[in-house]
Amino acid sequence: MNRRSFGKAVGTGVAAGAIGAGVAGAPTLMRVARATAPSSAPSSAPAAAPASAPAAAQEQAAGQLNLYSSRHYDTDARLFSDFTAQTGIRVNVIEGTEDQLISRIESEGKNSPADLLVTVDAGRLWRAEQAGLFQPIYSDVLNARVPGHLRHPGGFWFGLAKRVRVIAYAKDRVSPSDLSTYEALAHPKWRGRVLARSSSHVYNQSLVGSLIEANGLDATQAWARSMVGNMARRPQGGDTDQLKAVAAGVGDLAITNHYYMARLVNSTVREEREAAAKLALFFPNQADGERGTHVNVSGAGVIANAPNRDNAIAFLEYLAGDSAQSIFARGSNEFPLVDGVEMDPVLSSWGPFREDTLNAATFGANGRGAMFIMDRAGWR
Numbered sequence: 072m073n074r075r076s077f078g079k080a081v082g083t084g085v086a087a088g089a090i091g092a093g094v095a096g097a098p099t100l101m102r103v104a105r106a107t108a109p110s111s112a113p114s115s116a117p118a119a120a121p122a123s124a125p126a127a128a129q130e131q132a133a134g135q136l137n138l139y140s141s142r143h144y145d146t147d148a149r150l151f152s153d154f155t156a157q158t159g160i161r162v163n164v165i166e167g168t169e170d171q172l173i174s175r176i177e178s179e180g181k182n183s184p185a186d187l188l189v190t191v192d193a194g195r196l197w198r199a200e201q202a203g204l205f206q207p208i209y210s211d212v213l214n215a216r217v218p219g220h221l222r223h224p225g226g227f228w229f230g231l232a233k234r235v236r237v238i239a240y241a242k243d244r245v246s247p248s249d250l251s252t253y254e255a256l257a258h259p260k261w262r263g264r265v266l267a268r269s270s271s272h273v274y275n276q277s278l279v280g281s282l283i284e285a286n287g288l289d290a291t292q293a294w295a296r297s298m299v300g301n302m303a304r305r306p307q308g309g310d311t312d313q314l315k316a317v318a319a320g321v322g323d324l325a326i327t328n329h330y331y332m333a334r335l336v337n338s339t340v341r342e343e344r345e346a347a348a349k350l351a352l353f354f355p356n357q358a359d360g361e362r363g364t365h366v367n368v369s370g371a372g373v374i375a376n377a378p379n380r381d382n383a384i385a386f387l388e389y390l391a392g393d394s395a396q397s398i399f400a401r402g403s404n405e406f407p408l409v410d411g412v413e414m415d416p417v418l419s420s421w422g423p424f425r426e427d428t429l430n431a432a433t434f435g436a437n438g439r440g441a442m443f444i445m446d447r448a449g450w451r
């Protein structure tokens with residue numbers, strides 16, 4: 072489609088409703104943000120196309136975007152409606168879990184109506200790219216706005232917000248001066264005190280993938296063995312469960328993505344705020360000469376056979392803008408990619424930190440090795 076047509080603003084509302092049947096065996100929530108029924112929305116049934124109506128013709132000129140997203144935040148609806156107001160492009164949203172959406176696009180194959188996959192963790196983006204789901208995109212806007220280490224080197228996907236894997240500690244039992252690096256969590260002084268979720272989760276695979284890159288396979292294997300020896304309990308639950316367990320005294324430290332802490336701090340549930348009050352975050356590997364804290368992304372890639380490729384690029388470029396960056400990141404308590412963009416006050420209160428600038432694609436490339444290492448170490 073002609074990119075120049077994007078300047079036309081067509082007033083649209085945001086409606087919700089199912090837009091088609093999912094692939095068998097891949098249960099998927101469906102939602103659509105649009106003004107009228109799309110003529111070629113993702114659906115297993117033939118769609119009626121009101122091609123003769125002038126209004127429909129006008130909308131078809133701007134077109135639509137079929138967005139497969141594993142994000143489920145209320146603020147996303149505002150992003151979609153703002154984008155539609157700016158461009159006239161309708162956004163049809165298919166929601167599901169990360170793995171469901173990847174499986175669905177694979178199942179749909181060349182005929183997939185998907186234009187763009189939005190998901191979390193570079194490890195998953197890497198898997199989708201390896202499965203051939205994405206096509207390379209060159210965009211001056213994205214290359215200028217998205218830091219080089221937070222996008223695929225070949226343009227197959229782009230980070231949209233940052234998520235940082237940090238150490239949470241019990242303020243009454245741990246001093247920040249006791250902490251330094253991810254590597255130092257292997258020290259015997261932490262025996263029986265560390266909490267972490269399962270090694271089967273991509274967040275830990277990506278973190279360990281970065282350790283492999285920094286320290287090599289042998290050192291990372293030794294680190295993982297010591298970590299398992301230092302665990303307060305067998306891995307169970309998600310990152311929030313680790314935070315609550317530290318607050319409850321099950322252990323003294325937890326590895327967590329930062330936004331789970333922000334959610335506890337901002338929680339409407341008194342018990343969760345009380346748990347957060349017992350905890351603080353530590354950003355590892357900050358000293359002079361160290362590589363910085365592990366930074367991952369929420370991100371997106373344009374699907375290989377996207378029927379609305381230009382609209383997908385336009386949406387990515389819109390999400391890289393200051394206003395959309397703030398809405399996108401605040402909705403999930405993530406850090407914006409772009410410096411100077413407003414973020415959640417809880418995140419601002421943690422102050423600046425140095426990022427590991429290892430390219431996020433490396434996390435996925437090392438993911439299999441990370442799984443192997445954690446498995447051999449007995450990290451369940």
Ligand SMILES: [Fe+2]
Nearest residue numbers: 191274310328
């Ligand atoms: Fe998460």
